[in-house]
Amino acid sequence: MSDETAVPTDAEARLLVHRAGRTPVYAYSRSALRDAVARVRAASPADAGLYYSLKANPYPGVVNALAPLVDGFDVCSPAEMETALNAGTPPEKVLFTGPAKSRAEAAAALAAGVAVTVESPRQAVLFAEVARGLGVTGLGVIRLNMAYPARTPGAAPSPNQFGVAEEDLAEVIGVLRASPLSVHGLQLFWGSQYSDPEVVLATRKEVTERARECAERFGLSLGLVSIGGGIAMPWRDRDPAVDWARLSEAADALPAEGGRLPLVCEYGRSVAGPAGSLLTTVLDTKTIGDRRYVVVDAGMNDVLLASRLLSGGDRGELRVRVVGGAGRPTVPRVHVTGPLCSQLDVLAEDIELPEAEPGDLLLFAGVGAYGPSFSPGGFLSRDKVREIVF
Ligand SMILES: Cc1ncc(COP(=O)(O)O)c(C=O)c1O
Structure with missing residues (x-):
């Protein structure tokens, strides 16, 4: 278990389930969110602002808990934008990102006064037209396209569809300058889940x-330069730990290099991930051949990250424990499976687990990011997983 993951005790876990009224339930720890923000701040360039990306976890309780701790929010839809604004965030501290905003989304963002990323000449024209139509000014943040660096030495960088191509940059700046939008900022997001600190730095x-x-080239006077985040979240037992000490010791170097740029880092998983646990009840157990199946009420419709769909066979497992299981005999070859009629609905494969019986609670730790909102909740039309903040 990674030491940055905050996990409820057995007694807390039982109370959380009573509070929620049922399982499965995601429980997000307020103090763990605070610790995570402090950790990523220390590992970010000194003086850089810290934006939280709702895509990792848009649950309003989480966003409200984070609002006083962070400097702004990255949102990807009008609904996420409303959640950020409802948390009391000044509109100019909300950045509406995404490669293709519709006319209605552009209007929603400009009407609310939030900053918007501009990702192509056509999108620049759209924002200009919509702002003129609404009679408002706007804060344009140009996302620059960049291939995401390789995660491992020697691998090729990953090209992607995001942002403005270098050859279109002058045109986009020209369109914005002739429009009611200012060129307020630049966004240079470069990917996710980097555990090698040297790649991040x-x-x-x-x-x-x-x-x-x-x-300098375009004479821009900027209010925001987002330089991405990228720090990994070690979800699985095999994932390398993040070298927080190395990131923190190097963090002070960048402000000098950045000159007077108003830097911002954007983080999702490293903030929300460690703070979340999923509690699920064992509904059945059975032995088939040499396998012990522990069947629980959470499925990949609640926690897609655990499923075979994303992980494949040789996958490493999410961290799971039986609440109250300490001291019980350990069972080998346990497969934790969900309630769905799909062979993909396997939340842990071939692990050792203390004996579990129907009615027991299982706790998956460190699953606060890319949980319910990233999972196929519509599959089989089951009830939505509950979420609480404690
Ligand atoms: C533009 C942008 N900002 C922030 C994030 C959050 O990244 P992470 O969860 O890796 O911290 C993402 C993730 O895809 C992103 O695309």
Whole structure:
């Protein structure tokens, strides 16, 4: 278990289930969110603002808990935007991102006064038209396209569809300058789940230099330069731990390199991930051949990250324990499976687990990011998983 993951005790877990009224339930720890924000701040360039990305976990209780701790929010839809604004965030501290906003989404964002990423010449024209139509000004943040760096040495960077191509940059800036939107910022997001601190540090430096070069070339006076986040969340027993000490010791170097740029880092998983646990009740157990099946009421419709669909066979497992299971005999070859009629609905494969019986609670730790909102909740039309903050 990674030491940054905050896990409820057995007694807390039982009370949380009573409070929720049923399982499955995601329980997010307020103090763990606070700790995570402090951890990623220390591992970010000094003076950089910290934005939380609702895509990792848009639950309003989580967003409200984070609002006083972070400097702004990255949102991807009008609904996420409303959640961020309802948490009391000033509109200019909300950044509406995404590669293709519809006319209605552009209007919602501009009417609310939030900053918007602009990801192509056509999107720039759309924002300009919509702002003129509404009679409002706007804060444009140009996302620059960049291939995401390789996660492992020697692998190729990953090209992607996001942001403005270098050859379109002058056109986008021209459209915005002739429009009611200002060129308020640049966004240079470069990917997720990097556990090698040297990749994180080198990429931050590279994108900061690119932002400064771009600002100088076009004479931009910027209010925001988002240099991504990228720090991994070790979900699985095999995932490498994040070297927080290395990131923190190097964090002070960047402000000097960034000059006077108003840097912001965007994080999702490393903030919400460690703070969430999923509690699920054992409904049945059975032995078939040499396998012990422990069948629980949470499925991949609640926690897609655990399923075979994402992980494949040789996958490493989410961290799971039996609440009250300490001291019980251990059973080998346990497969924790969900309630869905799908062979993919396997939440842990071939693990050792203390003996579990119907009525027992299982606790999956460190699953606060990309949980319910990232899972196929519509599958089999089952009840939605509950969520609470404690
Ligand atoms: C633009 C942007 N910002 C922030 C994030 C959050 O990233 P993470 O969960 O890796 O911290 C993402 C993830 O896809 C993203 O695309």
